[in-house]
Amino acid sequence: MYPIQNDCNIYISGHKRTSLSEETSLIQHFAKNNGISLDYYSNSDFINKFQNDIANLIGFKEALFFPTGTMAQQILLKVNADKTKNRNFGIHEKSHIYAFEDNAYKHLHRLKEILVGQPNKPYLVEDVKNISEKISTLVIDIPYRELGGIPIPWDELEKIKDYCKQNNILLHADGARLWECASYYKKSYKEICKGLDSIYVSLYKGIGGMAGCFLCGNSSTIKEAKKWKKRHGGKLFQETILIASSAYQFDKRLREMSLYYKKAQEIYNKCSDFKELTFYPEKPLINMFHVHMKITVEEAILMREYFKNKKGIWLFNNVFPSQLKDNKSYFEIYVGDILLDKTISEVNTIFELIAKYIKPLLSE
Amino acid sequence: MYPIQNDCNIYISGHKRTSLSEETSLIQHFAKNNGISLDYYSNSDFINKFQNDIANLIGFKEALFFPTGTMAQQILLKVNADKTKNRNFGIHEKSHIYAFEDNAYKHLHRLKEILVGQPNKPYLVEDVKNISEKISTLVIDIPYRELGGIPIPWDELEKIKDYCKQNNILLHADGARLWECASYYKKSYKEICKGLDSIYVSLYKGIGGMAGCFLCGNSSTIKEAKKWKKRHGGKLFQETILIASSAYQFDKRLREMSLYYKKAQEIYNKCSDFKELTFYPEKPLINMFHVHMKITVEEAILMREYFKNKKGIWLFNNVFPSQLKDNKSYFEIYVGDILLDKTISEVNTIFELIAKYIKPLLSE
Structure with missing residues (x-):
């Protein structure tokens, strides 16, 4: 509790705590200035545009709204598992998916984690090379929140990207705090994300919205993810308000x-x-x-x-x-x-x- | 699409289409008058009170918010399946769970539907008696939307409730349009729901909110459902705005x-x-x-x-x-x-x- x-x-x-009244007032102002309509099961010009804008900003083909990262990321892992016919994925034990989601990926999708690296530091390319089983996807956190907000050093990140590409491992980033990493890497979001197959980015946390996130990837991944979003019960009647709560201050x-x-x-x-x-x-x-x-x-x-x-x-x-x-x-x-x-x-x-x-x- | x-x-x-600006303006007014705070992962006095009010109104011990009925109902079926160690549930083929959710209950929870009754009319107690396999849960729709909004006649509804009770079948209602049925039955919501083990009621559709629903049941059911809500990725960072969009006009x-x-x-x-x-x-x-x-x-x-x-x-x-x-x-x-x-x-x-x-x- x-x-x-x-x-x-x-x-x-x-960020500063606001009341529902203050927050709806800010959203109302934004909505009025931009003539935003409410969606019908996610179909709206406003949502399409914001999804495209974010995808472009970080260099992905498509972005899809999810009400939570827990939903978005296990679905990404399931889509990749089906694509590669391999239920194993590599992950750091301090990653949210492993540490805080009550084994949802096992319960709902029968996926299996392979722990990579050491508990108290981000992993390096050597850790990835030492993975003994064949994995479909490697999950990296950008950055590792539970380690105090430590990103993988740039050189190692680049090496991990190369290694995954050469070894047909799909590389997914938990980018819940990607927005926080540009100052550390001194790179654009596009440069940071180049070489990733998919990423999840948050619309609340650093951004300050009310809930939700985007899963970004190529068109076939997002197409499959959409099916699972519906099956999970993630296709809300109207998503506009949640997305707008982030968009107005993004x-x-x-x-x-x-x-x-x-x-x-x-x-x-x-x-x-x-x-x-x-x-x-x-x-x-x-x-x-x-x-x-x-x-x-x-x-x-x-x-x-x-x-x-x-x-x-x-x-x-x-x-x-x-x-x-x-x-x-x-x-x-x-x-x-x-x-x-x-x-x-x-x-x-x-x-x-x-x-x-x-x-x-x-x-x- | x-x-x-x-x-x-x-x-x-x-109901009349409104814009995001109009809708947030109405919510803002409600929020200000009622001093509503934003929740932190669903924990808030406002949400607790509204959940309790709805549970009381329809005669259940507890109510739990879900972002969609698709999520709420498959979770209820899973909770009941675990409780009874039986993956079978009985359902009408025009029910939303069977007809419109892309077999989510199979994909995610490996549950199995047993179709009951005839395609073009609500089922009667005789149809329920004719179910050949042992089922954990019987799903009834109150009313059957896909049949044109036809509720099960009162006498039959009462007989089905009795039969399920006597035969240890958990009785769950898809009450997406329960609110619409009081005039037909000429009964209070409590009377209509008496004898059900659980129900899902919508916060949009007839009510006009932006998204979401309540699953109502006894404490042990809701406690288990909470775990699955998190696993499904249904535990939003902030739920207040969605619930308020319904509460202000409920x-x-x-x-x-x-x-x-x-x-x-x-x-x-x-x-x-x-x-x-x-x-x-x-x-x-x-x-x-x-x-x-x-x-x-x-x-x-x-x-x-x-x-x-x-x-x-x-x-x-x-x-x-x-x-x-x-x-x-x-x-x-x-x-x-x-x-x-x-x-x-x-x-x-x-x-x-x-x-x-x-x-x-x-x-x-």
Whole structure:
């Protein structure tokens, strides 16, 4: 059960919380200015155009809306499995598909994961070469969120693309946070995606929409994916509102990504000196990072409640066990427009409060 | 591919077409008046309350939002199959699950349908008694849309409920148009649903929302269904907007259902005398009926284009082959607020135009 977090005044991670009233007001403005009609089972000029725009932006033939990435990605794996007559796919154990989707690909499509690489770092081309079984698809994350937002280094990414091509492995990217990676790679989205067979990109997360994503690929892949979208129950009566909730702010968010990135660097430079807190990666590679703590997950949840109730500060949605030496838990910070609009002094004060809360727990 | 129907001035079936701007404006008003927050993976006071309200209204323990009925109903069948260790379910061949979902229940859950009754009428308790194989679940439609909106007669419905209970068959209703049936049965929704183990009800169709539905059942069923909702990729980041698009007009629509019903009766009494058109059922039982024609499906599609281009009238979204003697095709009329606000003379004129268009085709 996720926490209801409406009562706080101060948030840290992600973009500013808005109400349904504020959000519909923004969408209404966009809809009126652009004369947007409602679709009938996804058929609409507005949706077609936005799908095409995104596909063009990242260099794919077609894009197809899905209500969730969970649906889009298992369908992509199923389509590839049917195409290659091979149910195996390679994946990193920190990938969302493997770690957080309750084995949906097994339950619904009888696919089988082959874990690749090591748990605590992105894989390199050598890891891919070491896969012992024949796989239909290799899934790479751009970037690895669960590792603190670490992308595969460019050289390795290029080598993986080449290796997959030479070995008839379909290369799919979980690009839930692709938009966040341009500053790291210093490449266009098209260059980053060149050589991938398919990618899933999110319309909420960094973009700030209400729900949904695009699966991008070639025409035959998207044609098959459409059939499975219907079978999964993903073909909504009207998709327009969800897509519009992303479209109205899409360009602005992409423009701001480099600002979020710079702010993350600045926060690292000025706010990472509390000995109770360990930032990971040591220096943020994109506009997100993890904050590791020497308190347990349970203690961290109590801390969250304390900050919510006593200070009106919402610290994080999720907290996980830490894999770092001497640390026990961590939470994620996504630098979005919340932190962009805070001064470094304000941000520092929040970390200081957290450090102060933790300190006495460690000396007990 | 569904037609894009934005260019017409006159519609017949369903509720009035609105733009995204108009619709978000109405939702915004509702959201502001009710102080509605956005959810985080479905967790919100607003969603919880609306789900509870609907569950209470129709007499179930719990209700769970799904983005589509296709997802909700195959999941219900899967949950029941696991519970009873039996993959067979009984269904009428005109039910949506069997007729229009591309065998999703087979592809994704390896379930097996056992067809019950006769193709062109709702089934009676005798049909259910004649099922030769053991089934986990019996699916009944309340009402049968594809038969022209015909509900199972009350006595038979009660007998089917009793029979299923006595024979340990879980009884599930496709209640996509349950809201339309109160005037026919002259019963409350609770009375209609009493004795069902589960039901799916729509939030768009008669209600006019943008997408989605509720699956209602007991706590253990809904608990299992939640797991499968996530696996299917049905757990949207934010569901609020879709649910609000229905909630803001829900009470009004339920109140108007009896007016739609009366209007359907009136249209039948005053507009069904064109010999080129055959209304089915002979007298509408709910606020919908079929109009059968002696022209083919292909001719009917040409007619739709003609009316769209020459008269700005959108006749129908879909047209199907007719099962009636001497007829070749039919389309559906759902009496919603479009026809409610038209005079009988206006409605008659439209049928007259259709009859006039068809007449010369028949004498060729």
